[in-house]
Amino acid sequence: xxxxxxxxxxxxxxxxxxxxxxxxxxxxxxxxxxxxxxxxxxxxxxxxxxxxxxxxxxxxxxxxxxxxxxxxxxxxxxxxxxxxxxxxxxxxxxxxxxxxxxxxxxxxxxxxxxxx
Amino acid sequence: xxxxxxxxxxxxxxxxxxxxxxxxxxxxxxxxxxxxxxxxxxxxxxxxxxxxxxxxxxxxxxxxxxxxxxxxxxxxxxxxxxxxxxxxxxxxxxxxxxxxxxxxxxxxxxxxxxx
Numbered sequence: 001x002x003x004x005x006x007x008x009x010x011x012x013x014x015x016x017x018x019x020x021x022x023x024x025x026x027x028x029x030x031x032x033x034x035x036x037x038x039x040x041x042x043x044x045x046x047x048x049x050x051x052x053x054x055x056x057x058x059x060x061x062x063x064x065x066x067x068x069x070x071x072x073x074x075x076x077x078x079x080x081x082x083x084x085x086x087x088x089x090x091x092x093x094x095x096x097x098x099x100x101x102x103x104x105x106x107x108x109x110x111x112x113x114x115x116x
Numbered sequence: 117x118x119x120x121x122x123x124x125x126x127x128x129x130x131x132x133x134x135x136x137x138x139x140x141x142x143x144x145x146x147x148x149x150x151x152x153x154x155x156x157x158x159x160x161x162x163x164x165x166x167x168x169x170x171x172x173x174x175x176x177x178x179x180x181x182x183x184x185x186x187x188x189x190x191x192x193x194x195x196x197x198x199x200x201x202x203x204x205x206x207x208x209x210x211x212x213x214x215x216x217x218x219x220x221x222x223x224x225x226x227x228x229x230x231x
Contacts, residue, residue, distance in 0.1 A: 106163060
């Protein structure tokens with residue numbers, strides 16, 4: 001099973017709202033990622049968690065707050081977003097161990113976020 | 117610095133034609149990993165293939181084939197006998213370590229297969 005599940009699939013939120021995006025994988029992967037993708041652009045890395053610890057934060061504004069409650073779950077808490085934050089948010093996971101083994105990341109279908 | 121270049125922004129082919137997507141990468145590391153991902157309109161990035169820098173063996177899988185050449189820093193992807201379902205955006209990506217590091221994505225090539 002190579003499935004990464006993201007919920008919700010679509011989200012419309014106002015600039016004063018607080019919402020959360022959720023991501024779940026049951027492949028035993030220990031690295032999990034959040035990416036942001038604007039239309040006709042490649043995915044941009046936001047955060048990487050390795051063994052439930054935040055290992056990379058690509059200078060993302062504090063209105064985005066990641067959380068990794070356990071090895072299977074990854075959340076992205078959203079607060080006071082701006083219209084320019086509207087994008088596809090992709091979660092991914094990879095094994096992250098062993099030289100040359102399991103280095104590919106598996107992606108979820110994403111959450112299409114619209115900030116109004 | 118790491119960089120992945122996909123010079124072809126958009127390609128259109130007629131069904132059953134062969135098509136090659138180009139990818140050129142830059143890195144000073146001697147150990148790295150290269151990937152191809154497919155992104156259909158639904159949005160999910162689908163993993164297609166991974167190649168390690170120390171494995172230059174090219175591969176054919178059904179209608180897909182990959183040509184990895186370290187001498188020219190290229191990792192090209194060919195679809196033979198294209199089908200409408202192949203229409204998608206294809207991303208080439210580079211990763212430097214096997215753990216916890218980011219994927220450097222190219223800008224993507226949008227492939228349209230015309231019936």
